[in-house]
Amino acid sequence: MDLMIWIPFTFLLGVGSMLLCYAFLIACENI
Amino acid sequence: MWLLPITMLATTAILAIPLSRYLAWIMNGEYHPPRFLAWFERRLNTGDQDWKQYTIALLVFNILLFAYSYLVMAVQPWMPLNDLHRGMLAPTTMAHAAMSLSTNTDLQHWSGDVHFSNFSQIFVMIANFFFSASIGFCALAAIIRALKFGPKKVGCFFIDMWRVMIYMFLPIGFVLSLVCLQQGMPMTFKSAQMVSTVEPASMGLDDKGVAKQQTVVLGPLAAFIPMKQLGTNGGGFFGANSAHPFENPTGLTNFLESVAMMLFPMALVFMYGRMLGKLKHAWVIYSVMMALMIGTIAWSIYYDTYRPNPGLTAHPKERTFQLESNGKSRPITLPAVAGLPVDQHLGNLESKELRFGTSAGATFAAMTVDVTCGAVNCAHDSLNPMAAVSPMAGMWVNCIYGGKGVGMINLLVFLIIGVFIAGQMVGRTPEYLGKKIGGREMKLAMIGLLIHPIMILWPSGLFAATTWGQKAEFNPGSHGFSEIVYEFSSASANNGSGFEGLGDTWGLNDNPNPAPTSQAWDIATVIVICISRFIPIIAPIALAAGMGAKKAAPFGLGTMRDDTPTFGFLLIGTIVIIGALLFLPVAALGPVAEHMGPIPFGG
Numbered sequence: 356m357d358l359m360i361w362i363p364f365t366f367l368l369g370v371g372s373m374l375l376c377y378a379f380l381i382a383c384e385n386i
Numbered sequence: 387m388w389l390l391p392i393t394m395l396a397t398t399a400i401l402a403i404p405l406s407r408y409l410a411w412i413m414n415g416e417y418h419p420p421r422f423l424a425w426f427e428r429r430l431n432t433g434d435q436d437w438k439q440y441t442i443a444l445l446v447f448n449i450l451l452f453a454y455s456y457l458v459m460a461v462q463p464w465m466p467l468n469d470l471h472r473g474m475l476a477p478t479t480m481a482h483a484a485m486s487l488s489t490n491t492d493l494q495h496w497s498g499d500v501h502f503s504n505f506s507q508i509f510v511m512i513a514n515f516f517f518s519a520s521i522g523f524c525a526l527a528a529i530i531r532a533l534k535f536g537p538k539k540v541g542c543f544f545i546d547m548w549r550v551m552i553y554m555f556l557p558i559g560f561v562l563s564l565v566c567l568q569q570g571m572p573m574t575f576k577s578a579q580m581v582s583t584v585e586p587a588s589m590g591l592d593d594k595g596v597a598k599q600q601t602v603v604l605g606p607l608a609a610f611i612p613m614k615q616l617g618t619n620g621g622g623f624f625g626a627n628s629a630h631p632f633e634n635p636t637g638l639t640n641f642l643e644s645v646a647m648m649l650f651p652m653a654l655v656f657m658y659g660r661m662l663g664k665l666k667h668a669w670v671i672y673s674v675m676m677a678l679m680i681g682t683i684a685w686s687i688y689y690d691t692y693r694p695n696p697g698l699t700a701h702p703k704e705r706t707f708q709l710e711s712n713g714k715s716r717p718i719t720l721p722a723v724a725g726l727p728v729d730q731h732l733g734n735l736e737s738k739e740l741r742f743g744t745s746a747g748a749t750f751a752a753m754t755v756d757v758t759c760g761a762v763n764c765a766h767d768s769l770n771p772m773a774a775v776s777p778m779a780g781m782w783v784n785c786i787y788g789g790k791g792v793g794m795i796n797l798l799v800f801l802i803i804g805v806f807i808a809g810q811m812v813g814r815t816p817e818y819l820g821k822k823i824g825g826r827e828m829k830l831a832m833i834g835l836l837i838h839p840i841m842i843l844w845p846s847g848l849f850a851a852t853t854w855g856q857k858a859e860f861n862p863g864s865h866g867f868s869e870i871v872y873e874f875s876s877a878s879a880n881n882g883s884g885f886e887g888l889g890d891t892w893g894l895n896d897n898p899n900p901a902p903t904s905q906a907w908d909i910a911t912v913i914v915i916c917i918s919r920f921i922p923i924i925a926p927i928a929l930a931a932g933m934g935a936k937k938a939a940p941f942g943l944g945t946m947r948d949d950t951p952t953f954g955f956l957l958i959g960t961i962v963i964i965g966a967l968l969f970l971p972v973a974a975l976g977p978v979a980e981h982m983g984p985i986p987f988g989g
Contacts, residue, residue, distance in 0.1 A: 356476050356895055356905075365481035366456055368909065372485070372916035373449050379921055380441055383928040386829050 387691060391683050391749040394641060398648040399676070405649065406656030412553045413527050413546070414661060423552065431545040436538045437931035440528050441924055443543035444521060448488055448920075451517055455484035458510050468503035469577035470601070475501060476892040476900070478908035485912045487514035489919040490522060490619060490789055492760050492882035493873075495908055497625030499603040501893045504577050507605055511621055512613060519617030519790055520550040525923045526654060526791030529798070529930040530661045533819060537931035554650075555616060562612035562646060570635040573608040607632050611639075615646035618789045620760025620882040628750070628763040629739050640742045640763060644750060647759040651787035654794050662819070666949035671797060674957045678786045679756050682776045686752040690773035691733035691745045700725030709862055718862075734773070737765030748773060751883075755780035758789035760882025767860070767869070767885040771980035774885075775973060778872060781879035782969040783961055784838060789880060795926045796838075797957075802831040802929070804960030808946060818948065820938035827929050834925035839968045841878040841918045845910050846871045846972065854906040860887025868976035877911045878918040 411417055419427050435443065458465075459480045463473050475483070479496055486493045487510060498507055524546040531540045567573055580599040583589055589598040603624070610623050611633055620627075628634040628643060655675065659668020701723045709718045738747040747764030754761055755777040766777060780786055785796035806823055809816025816823040849855030849870050859866030869885040876883055889901035892908065901907075939945075947953060 356478070356892075358474075358477060358895070361477035362460070362480075365477040365909075365912075366453070368912055369452050369456065369481050369485050369916070370449055372913055373445060373452065373920065376916065376920035376924060377442070377445050380438070380445070380924050380928075383830065383924060384438070386826055386928070 387687065387743075387745045390641075390743050390745055391687070391753075394644045394648070394749070394753070395676075395679070395683075397641075398645045398652055401645070401649060402652035403656060405653040406660060409554065409653055409657040410660035412549050413657065417553070427545060427548060430548055431542050433542060434539045435542055437528065437532055437540050437927050440524075440540045440543050441927055444525065444923070445920065447517075447543070447547070448521060451488040451514065452484045455488055455510050455514060456480055459483060459506055462503055462506050465503065465505040467505040467508070467575055467577065470503065470603070472501060472503045472506075473894045473896055476895045476897070476904075476908075478905045479892050481912050482908040483510070485915050486882070487511060487619075487621060488518055489880055489915050490518035490617070490758075490792075491877065491880040491915050491919070492614075492619045492621030493877050493884065493911060493915065494621055494625070494882065495890045495904065495911070496893055497891075498622060499624045504575055504605045507610065507623060511623075512606075512610055515610075515613035515617045515619045515621075516551050516555055517547075519555065519613070519619060520547045522789050522791035522795075522923075523550045523554075523650075523654070524791070525927065526658065526794050527661075528927055529795060530658060532927065532930035532934040533821075534662055534934070536934040540927075540931070555613065558649075559612040559616055562616065562642065563608045565642060566611055566639055567608040569639045571608040571611060571639065572604050572632050573606055574604050575606065576604050578603050604632070611643065612646065614761060615643045615759065616650065618647055618651065618757050618759040620647075620754065620758075622761065628761045629737075629765070634739075634742075634763055637742055640739075640746060640750070643761070643763075644753055647757050647761065648753060648787065650790045651757045651793055654790055655787070658794055664819070664949070670949055670951070670954045671794075671801075671957070674954050674961075675785070675787050675793075675797070677958065678783070678961070679753070682756055682780050682786065683749055683752040686748040686769075686773050686776035687745045688773075689776070690748040690751075690770045693733060693770055693773075694730035695734040695736050695770065697736075698726045698728050698730060734768070734770050737768035739763055748776075752776050752780060754883060755879070755881055756786040756788075758784065758793065758879055758881045760876065762883050765886070766872070766883055767887045771865070771868075771977045774868060774872075774977045777883065778868075778875055778973065778977065779965065779969070781872075781875040781881050782839070782842070783965045784879045785961060792880065792923065796834075796922060797961075798926055798930075799831050799834045799922070800961050800964070801957060802827060803835060803964070804956050805946065805948075806831075807960065808956055814944060814946075817939060817945070818933070820941065820945075821933040821936045822939065823933070826932055830925045830929040830932070834922045834929070835964070837921045837925075838878050838918055841914045842871070842874045842969075843972060845914055846874045849874075849906075849910070854903045854910075857902045858889040858904075858907060860889065864976055864979035868980060871972055871976050873907070873911070874914060877914040880915065880919050 528540040579602045586597040589600050624630040655672045659665040704722045706719045732744045750763045787793045806816045855870045869888045872885040890907035892900040892904040
């Protein structure tokens, strides 16, 4: 794999997934 | 045959009761820390957080843990303790590993003995064993305090993490590691021992015609394995996990590993009752979980240890079938098989470690998925088809003790839904712990419940219908479908075991022959693991906070009691019916279809 592309992409994928869960936490306040 | 699981369950049940007293004592802050720890604890304790602050702290901690794990794996080639010169892992493998380890899943698209150096095993895996296990524990503690004290005083995440690691995991893990050391588990920083095999050329010959030596991978196993089991992590040092003689040298270590992985999940149920002051209610929940666990263990043993391996039994007639694969149809002819002269009165022995006993594989398989550990001492891919329903069902339900904290949280979701259904049936407003269950609570409970089957069924369907899954299957037909479903079930349940005929490994970045669709598997499981870990934690915390803010209604004649056998049966019914409704179709397409035949076995 091309590290210059895949390392940032996969790192942001993991962090982004958890930020999605943070967004859900914010949404819980309005449920 | 039955003595093994009975003694394992009885031992764990007996130990769980006093342990729960200790856990409640620690988590309630009633202990007095030693002076050299008290200084540090005073600085760590930032005071009571509300439910949002606690959850944000939990999430941020996990993001940092993911980043740390990723970074340490990325620099593996340049770190010490790398005598076998392991290179850098592929980026998708690293992302999958970091997410898997930091969420207590430990689903492994890698083999530690092939892809990791001892530095990574220690600073990634063992570190995550402690941290990820503590996070689920803390989530349950937050829910208990939210229910008891309200949404603004759920404790301090940092001090909770400290308490769980320092006062629970470290001392118990240390004692267990001494026993493991005595039983012959290796404990060394050395990466490998080169040995000359008894049969000289079994490892092949080098360029000069000299017999090659075998590389026997070593490491700090006695420090690794106790936390792998106690923290219900499950990620193995070796790819063979607890089937490997270094990870599980003797029958006693197998027994202790089984007890260790069930200990905290069982104790946490009683801790829940003690901290809420409702121990009788906790006993009902515990009994429900025990009944379901006994059911899964009995099912697994019956269908795997009492039934022969269908691949070795006689098929007297030749059979021809049309197999659809990758858009093409081709005939497969199975010749008449006289049946191998193998004595099958001990059941299906394929991929079992007989040194633990004939029922040990099936027992461990049921127990490991019930407590979402994921360690294995036999190959789950080799279980008889109907026996495989047991581990799958354990993951689908995901509340038979479950992992530390999260299993009890999942059961609370089923409990809320069950109480709601019961309330609707009798025409009363549903309530739990004296607090009314309203629309907001039900919405959060349903989100917490439904995210798990969505994260299993949608990706399984997608991968089964595309080449992502079809090219990764090791077996055709319904067993291949079972492999796909099992992988996503394991990811979503944060379990970590697998039908590892599935080709989902890229491994080292310079691997010349990676599995063709391993990138898709890595990326999909990162997303599934993350969402299925945190949504079912966040939603119940929000639910508990909402309920905690309400005024408790006084107990009256019409209040549904939650400490009676009737309540227990309601709970079992809710779990079984909802679990069956959600997953019966996929069970029918996978293991049940495989059992019925006709390809490649069964019938």
